[in-house]
Amino acid sequence: MMAQYLRIKEDHRDAVLFFRLGDFYEMFHQDAIEVSRLLNLTLTQRAGNPMCGIPYHASRVYIARLLRAGKKIAICEQLTIPGPGKGIAERKVVEIITPGTAVEEEYLEQNVNNYLASFYVSPDGVCAYSYIDVTTGEFAGTVFSGPDSPERFRKELGRIQPREILVPQSLGDSYPILAEALADQSSMLINRYPEWSYNLQSAYKRLCGAFRTASLQSFGLTEASPLVASAALVIEYLNQTAGAALSHVSGITVYGETDFLSIDDSTRKNLELVQNLRDGSSSYTLYEVLNQTRTAMGARLLRAWIHHPLTDRSAIEERNSLVDYLYRSQRLLARLRDHLSTVLDIERLAARVSMERAHGKDLVALKQSLEAFLKIQQIFSSDAPASFRMEAAVADSILQLKELLSSSLKEDCSILLTEGNLIKDGWSPRLDELRALRDNSQAVLDAYVAEERDNTGIQNLKIRYNRLIGYYLEVSKGNLHAVPSHFIRRRSLSNGERFTTDRLVELETELNGVHANITELEQQLFLEIRARVGADLETLSYAAKRISRLDALQSFAHAATLYAWTKPAFSDSGVMDIRGGRHPVVELHLPSGSFVPNGITLDSAAESDAPSFALITGPNMAGKSTFLRQTALITLMAQLGSFVPAESVVLTPVDRIFCRVGASDNLARGESTFLVEMTETAHILRTATKSSLVIMDEVGRGTSTEDGLAIARSVTEYLLHSIGAKTLFATHYHELSHLQFPRLAHFCLDVLESEGTVVFLKKLRSGASANSYGIHVARLAGIPDQVLEAAKKYVKLRENDFPEASALSSVPDAAIEAKSKPISFGPSLFPEEELILNELLSISIESLTPLQALTYLDGWKRKLSGS
Numbered sequence: 001m002m003a004q005y006l007r008i009k010e011d012h013r014d015a016v017l018f019f020r021l022g023d024f025y026e027m028f029h030q031d032a033i034e035v036s037r038l039l040n041l042t043l044t045q046r047a048g049n050p051m052c053g054i055p056y057h058a059s060r061v062y063i064a065r066l067l068r069a070g071k072k073i074a075i076c077e078q079l080t081i082p083g084p085g086k087g088i089a090e091r092k093v094v095e096i097i098t099p100g101t102a103v104e105e106e107y108l109e110q111n112v113n114n115y116l117a118s119f120y121v122s123p124d125g126v127c128a129y130s131y132i133d134v135t136t137g138e139f140a141g142t143v144f145s146g147p148d149s150p151e152r153f154r155k156e157l158g159r160i161q162p163r164e165i166l167v168p169q170s171l172g173d174s175y176p177i178l179a180e181a182l183a184d185q186s187s188m189l190i191n192r193y194p195e196w197s198y199n200l201q202s203a204y205k206r207l208c209g210a211f212r213t214a215s216l217q218s219f220g221l222t223e224a225s226p227l228v229a230s231a232a233l234v235i236e237y238l239n240q241t242a243g244a245a246l247s248h249v250s251g252i253t254v255y256g257e258t259d260f261l262s263i264d265d266s267t268r269k270n271l272e273l274v275q276n277l278r279d280g281s282s283s284y285t286l287y288e289v290l291n292q293t294r295t296a297m298g299a300r301l302l303r304a305w306i307h308h309p310l311t312d313r314s315a316i317e318e319r320n321s322l323v324d325y326l327y328r329s330q331r332l333l334a335r336l337r338d339h340l341s342t343v344l345d346i347e348r349l350a351a352r353v354s355m356e357r358a359h360g361k362d363l364v365a366l367k368q369s370l371e372a373f374l375k376i377q378q379i380f381s382s383d384a385p386a387s388f389r390m391e392a393a394v395a396d397s398i399l400q401l402k403e404l405l406s407s408s409l410k411e412d413c414s415i416l417l418t419e420g421n422l423i424k425d426g427w428s429p430r431l432d433e434l435r436a437l438r439d440n441s442q443a444v445l446d447a448y449v450a451e452e453r454d455n456t457g458i459q460n461l462k463i464r465y466n467r468l469i470g471y472y473l474e475v476s477k478g479n480l481h482a483v484p485s486h487f488i489r490r491r492s493l494s495n496g497e498r499f500t501t502d503r504l505v506e507l508e509t510e511l512n513g514v515h516a517n518i519t520e521l522e523q524q525l526f527l528e529i530r531a532r533v534g535a536d537l538e539t540l541s542y543a544a545k546r547i548s549r550l551d552a553l554q555s556f557a558h559a560a561t562l563y564a565w566t567k568p569a570f571s572d573s574g575v576m577d578i579r580g581g582r583h584p585v586v587e588l589h590l591p592s593g594s595f596v597p598n599g600i601t602l603d604s605a606a607e608s609d610a611p612s613f614a615l616i617t618g619p620n621m622a623g624k625s626t627f628l629r630q631t632a633l634i635t636l637m638a639q640l641g642s643f644v645p646a647e648s649v650v651l652t653p654v655d656r657i658f659c660r661v662g663a664s665d666n667l668a669r670g671e672s673t674f675l676v677e678m679t680e681t682a683h684i685l686r687t688a689t690k691s692s693l694v695i696m697d698e699v700g701r702g703t704s705t706e707d708g709l710a711i712a713r714s715v716t717e718y719l720l721h722s723i724g725a726k727t728l729f730a731t732h733y734h735e736l737s738h739l740q741f742p743r744l745a746h747f748c749l750d751v752l753e754s755e756g757t758v759v760f761l762k763k764l765r766s767g768a769s770a771n772s773y774g775i776h777v778a779r780l781a782g783i784p785d786q787v788l789e790a791a792k793k794y795v796k797l798r799e800n801d802f803p804e805a806s807a808l809s810s811v812p813d814a815a816i817e818a819k820s821k822p823i824s825f826g827p828s829l830f831p832e833e834e835l836i837l838n839e840l841l842s843i844s845i846e847s848l849t850p851l852q853a854l855t856y857l858d859g860w861k862r863k864l865s866g867s
């Protein structure tokens with residue numbers, strides 16, 4: 001038996017082999033060691049081989065847990081039962097289940113898409129990334145290249161969070177930096193493919209075959225696109241692994257970086273959009289607050305929207321106006337929410353229909369959902385926005401599908417196809433007859449004999465039964481002259497004769513095998529019905545899309561109602577004006593009314609004088625990080641089409657949001673805190689544009705004060721002068737509060753200090769903060785008094801060393817008078833020579849006019865000579 005196991009395992013080295021032994025699936029060797037650890041099972045031994053097992057009937061629960069841990073499972077069944085002393089049973093792998101191809105409900109998370117991704121790098125370095133959710137039919141892909149590819153790849157992985165990915169075998173050798181991005185995704189199954197699997201020509205043909213098209217032109221793909229190779233492998237893998245029919249996958253959406261507001265991976269994490277930083281769950285995230293959906297489809301779409309905020313003003317306004325309509329129609333909203341809660345997962349049900357895996361309960365669920373869908377459509381009157389109303393032709397198709405299902409399937413339809421109890425009475429005359437036979441076999445025979453009595457006029461014609469010849473018709477001697485030709489003589493008796501007829505033979509056979517016939521016919525009818533539903537996937541997909549959209553929109557409207565959010569206004573001018581803004585998540589977890597609202601106005605328009613850059617100082621615990629994040633979240637929420645937690649907001653849609661907050665190690669990637677910080681900063685400086693929103697918290701904190709301060713300052717200048725993006729920059733470096741530039745405004749978070757106590761008011765005001773109150777926060781945290789006293793002494797010492805630096809405290813705010821050049825700094829930290837050198841290094845000589853060059857020279861000379 002072990003030899004058989006090893007032979008089968010040899011072909012499935014990348015999977016956990018579930019080896020059927022009687023009522024158990026057993027695992028051996030490395031599989032057993034790993035699975036016993038993952039599933040907390042007892043590890044035993046069989047002839048010295050490590051082994052663990054799970055009962056066959058409970059296997060699905062264990063499989064679901066292994067899939068979540070990113071494992072592939074090969075199910076090896078016992079095909080024969082050998083007699084005593086007849087050797088071992090024949091066994092074969094009958095199913096392979098993988099995290100990205102699983103379609104059974106038990107293996108999936110309801111509100112989360114289940115993605116299988118594929119990544120490929122062409123010989124000329126173009127990266128192609130595609131992904132599919134086979135449970136819904138969504139299939140999309142993109143290409144990218146250049147130095148930012150690793151960052152982009154991380155971003156795509158973070159956004160999609162595939163359960164499984166296909167990559168070239170040589171990725172680690174050719175592009176180690178790209179391969180590193182994979183290392184961060186701990187529970188993602190990675191399948192490596194040899195290079196020849198990415199042949200473009202055959203890939204092109206395979207995709208055309210899958211989409212049932214002659215070319216891929218309509219998807220914007222040519223035979224030379226590396227995306228074709230990546231996407232075709234997805235299809236091949238699905239065919240091989242799941243053996244899945246993919247008629248619900250009818251094409252691929254090719255998207256670009258600029259189609260949506262771009263959010264890189266660390267920004268997504270720092271803003272805690274769908275996962276929190278603490279335990280990776282969705283508690284305390286934006287998604288949790290926004291998610292007021294009533295259906296799994298709506299919840300998945302909401303997630304997808306959060307990952308793809310809009311950038312086009314008219315698209316944002318359109319979505320926002322639909323939310324506004326629902327928000328203003330509270331009674332309609334309540335009814336809509338009620339009806340939505342009766343809609344099941346049409347999207348996944350339809351996919352199961354198309355993959356020929358839907359069972360009876362699935363189709364009944366589909367019927368209920370279509371009924372609810374039709375009711376939902378009725379609640380929108382003719383004055384509702386056009387996109388809420390449904391075209392008559394579509395309504396008709398949905399009605400037809402619903403009618404088909406409701407007139408054919410039993411309400412308590414069975415899950416198994418082999419047990420009958422699927423089809424309603426009245427759907428098939430043949431089935432009704434069989435059922436009548438089963439339920440009332442004597443009555444059926446009586447009805448038949450009565451029929452023959454009428455036809456022949458033999459009044460004493462009887463049906464009888466004996467075990468030898470079965471059913472027969474008995475005719476007395478006196479009536480033999482009336483026997484019709486279709487009566488077949490079986491036996492002569494003294495007082496009469498026994499006959500049979502074709503119909504009687506048929507009835508008898510039917511009676512004998514009636515149960516088997518019923519289940520067989522029910523199965524056949526069920527498959528016909530399922531095929532008819534499957535032939536109208538377009539209608540189902542339309543219904544699914546409509547419901548998910550409606551649900552996501554009503555979720556925004558309901559959240560706005562619950563949390564008193566307001567409708568944002570939009571502009572093209574470059575302005576961002578947030579008044580009375582709140583953090584949507586922090587606010588909910590503080591006692592009601594205790595969150596202090598804060599606003600800010602920034603403008604990135606070239607012709608404007610208003611600040612584009614807010615430099616925010618403030619003590620620890622003052623609320624800086626909260627304010628920075630809330631500004632980013634309000635912007636993002638507005639671009640989702642949602643209402644926002646603020647008194648009022650006017651926003652110019654931004655193209656990218658960057659949020660670099662705090663310092664965190666990435667030891668898994670072997671990078672230090674400071675290296676991570678600088679890598680992220682470099683990415684921002686390379687990719688931010690004038691239309692971006694940049695949030696930076698504590699840049700430079702991870703290194704020495706001098707280096708950190710210098711970096712923080714030069715990053716500030718670069719963002720301000722070379723990029724011009726709207727920026728919120730929080731810093732502990734109070735020295736930066738002396739920076740004066742025309743479009744840089746200083747803000748701080750207010751603190752009330754009296755008689756040795758400090759109260760953080762959490763209120764943003766113009767100007768810079770005088771103190772970091774670090775020692776006060778240390779006291780709050782319970783640092784011993786002795787340490788605190790010593791720290792106070794060292795602060796004093798430092799103040800004596802640098803009297804001028806410490807004397808420079810609060811500076812006036814945005815009312816900046818000197819509009820042209822930076823003013824000078826405290827001597828110890830920014831010596832004039834260094835400032836001049838920095839300025840010189842940041843000048844682009846090619847774009848300098850001779851006059852400008854002379855002006856610079858003149859300025860430097862003056863500064864150095866102190867005039």
Ligand SMILES: Nc1ncnc2c1ncn2[C@@H]1O[C@H](COP(=O)(O)OP(=O)(O)OP(=O)(O)O)[C@@H](O)[C@H]1O
Pocket residue numbers: 586590594595596597598618619620621622623624625626627762
């Ligand atoms: N506007 C606000 N209203 C009420 N409470 C707030 C507000 N902003 C922040 N808080 C609360 O104050 C605490 C500190 O906030 P936050 O972390 O933003 O401060 P910080 O200035 O960034 O501190 P540090 O510099 O030490 O990181 C948080 O627990 C938060 O819940």
